Amino acid sequence: DAGITQSPRHKVTETGTPVTLRCHQTENHRYMYWYRQDPGHGLRLIHYSYGVKDTDKGEVSDGYSVSRSKTEDFLLTLESATSSQTSVYFCAISAAGGHGDTQYFGPGTRLTVL
């Protein structure tokens, strides 16, 4: 199994509070991704990183920001959480991005915004 951990695994928070989710990898892969999974929508890309300090937006980036200061860590921040951000969040890594490579996923973080 790819060495990917996510923390916390579960979180309940209130509307308007900031939340940061962490993804940590031990594979030294260049690419890291944050997805959210919602019923009827599958996996939707929030943001991704193609190197330290290099990030780009995905399909559903509004209300989210990311940072990557080290190869192994990719942080997802909800500046002011809303109920629509209640979801399961998955981090993924890839050595070569979309260039015929495979993505490997972490175990997920279940976030509930009350």
Add this chain to the structure above:
Amino acid sequence: DQQVKQNSPSLSVQEGRISILNCDYTNSMFDYFLWYKKYPAEGPTFLISISSIKDKNEDGRFTVFLNKSAKHLSLHIVPSQPGDSAVYFCAASARTGNQFYFGTGTSLTVIP
């Protein structure tokens, strides 16, 4: 706009029979396709992939078929086992990009 589509939200199959999961895509730049399997409360796990230079790839009980002209791929599981009950996602990527695009998933139930 959904570039990868799985039009069947669910599928039920008897144990021992063949399961066929379908996926369609719209972007002709996609050249690499993957299937993932997801159990509840776990992250998706990679199952099998296929490059656009092939039309078939086989790994044990799992075979993926690619029809480029129809922009369609399918995953065949033979024989199906109860442990195969999960949600299956197809995904696609393009050599020119950094992203993977996922379908909405098909929930497979294999009935013992």
